[in-house]
Amino acid sequence: MTNPFAPAKLGPLTLRNRLIKCATFEGMTPDALVTDELINFHREHAAGGVAISTVAYCAVSPEGRTDRHQIWMRPEAVDGLRKLTGAIHAEGALAAAQLGHAGPVANSVSNRAKALGPGAIPAPMGMSLTQKLTVEDIADLRKKFATAAKIAVDSGFDALEVHCGHNYLISSFLSPLLNHRRDDYGGPIANRARLAREVLESVREAVGPDVAVWAKLNMYDGVGKPGPGRAAKPWRGFNVDDACETARMFEADGFIDAIEPTAGSSLLNPMYLFHGKAPRKEFAAAFSGIMRAGLKAGGPVFLKHYPYHDAYLMPLARELRKSVSLPVILLGGVTNRATMDRALDEGFDFVAMGRALLREPDLPLRIEADPETKSQCVHCNLCMPTIYSQTRCPIRTGEVPDPLAP
Structure with a gap:
């Protein structure tokens, strides 16, 4: 059996x-630049024993942010990013930057820029419709990803995660529910995957072979029902069959070193990624005005309940694992040594941890020392709404009672 705590190769690393x-948006960059809080956040996780700490939502352009408080990759950000990667390296870990463009998930009002999409589709955060990317816009987007990737490497990042999930821009192109284009970027999966493949090519060309690059790829958006004429692929949204085909194309292209399967839609069904309790009241309280009213009224529809169990994304990820030879990073419900061992035994190469580390950043070290260690994360998901006010576990900070306390 592979030891999850033994050294391992990921591409050139x-x-x-x-x-x-894994990338969990930190909410610690009010001026779209690195802060001491962000540095300390990742320093703590690096010191806690992970091999890589991933900095979330490094947008490739101003309009590609979920809101204006998010980092976007530009020369002014480099000094802070170097301090951040230096802090991670000082604790013996490597640093990864999650590069992405929010697309229809962007808040156009906050960004003061149009949200972008494959066509005119709803962008709820800005109460608007997206602006359709032209072929010329797509060529420009590739350059933005390449520039952002180069800035990340110049800032000391060892690895890059390209966000192709959660109905962000690239994922919205992959989805047949959201992408109704009739050109080379719409229609069959080979066309819907074209933007993702071109972006990955541009990123690899920008950084060369000495940087690890992986794609965070949706397996299922969590939306849609079986419908007439779609017997072979019954889901109206992106599904695991499309994901496996896309992953095979990624592997054949040869631009990435691994795939991290994910699921759900920040646009339509975020809880499909998280599982566990749906913090509807707390999520609504994080907003004001129309958004708060909308979340209060539509919370049960938008924030659905999916029961938590360990390795809850493994059934879908297993299908992708069978489809490619590339290393695969298992995400979703990895909180203990037994799940790590199970994942590696089934052929997954790495495991990604998120919420459990917000509760206990040193959980990896403690699991390594004692394989019977149990995570204190109760999957309440009260960390979700905190992304708007510095991401944290409210149980750890004492903001809410610890249900496990004696």
Whole structure:
């Protein structure tokens, strides 16, 4: 059996173990630049024992942010980013930057820029419709990803995660529910995957072979029902069959070193990624005005309940694992040694941890020391609404009672 705490290769990198701190938006960049809070956040996770700490939502352009408080990759950000990667390296871990463009998930009002999409589709955060990307816009987008990737590497990042999930811009192109284009970027999956493949090519060309690059790829958006004429692929949204085909194209292209399967839609069904309790009241309280009223009224529809169980994304990820030879990073419900061992035994190469580390950043070290260690995360998901006011576990900070306390 593979030891999750033994060194492992990811592309050109040697990792100290097979544990990756996945991207969880930190909400700690009010001026769209690195802060001491962000540095300390990742320093703590790096010191806690993960091999890689992933900095979330490094937008490739101003309009590609979910809102104006998010980092976007530009020369002014480099000094802070170097301090951040230096802090992670000082704790013995490697640093990854999640590069993405929010697309229809962007708040156009906050960004003071149009949200972008494959066509005119709803962009709820800005109460608007997206602006359709032209072919010329797509060529420009590729350059933006390449520039952002180069800035990240110049800032000391060892690895890059390209966000192709959650109905962000690239994912919205992949989805047949959201992408109704009739050109080379719409229609069959080979066309809907074209933008993702071109972006990955541009990123790899920008950074060369000495940087690890992986794609965060949706397996299922969590939306849609079987319908007439779609017997072979019954889901109206992106599904695991499309994901497996896309992953095979990624592998054949040869631009990435791994795939991190994910699921759900920040636009339509976020809880499909998280599972566990749906913090509807707390999520609504994080907003004001129309958004708060809308979330109060539509919370049960938008924030659905999916029961939590360990490795809850494994059934879908298993299908993708069978489809490619590339390393695959298992995400979703990895909180203990037994799940790590199970994942590696089934052929997954790395595991990614998120919410459990917000509760206990040193959980990896404690699991390594004692394989019977149990995570204190109760899957309440009260961390979700905190992304608007510095991401944290409210149980850890004492804001809410600890249900496990004696």
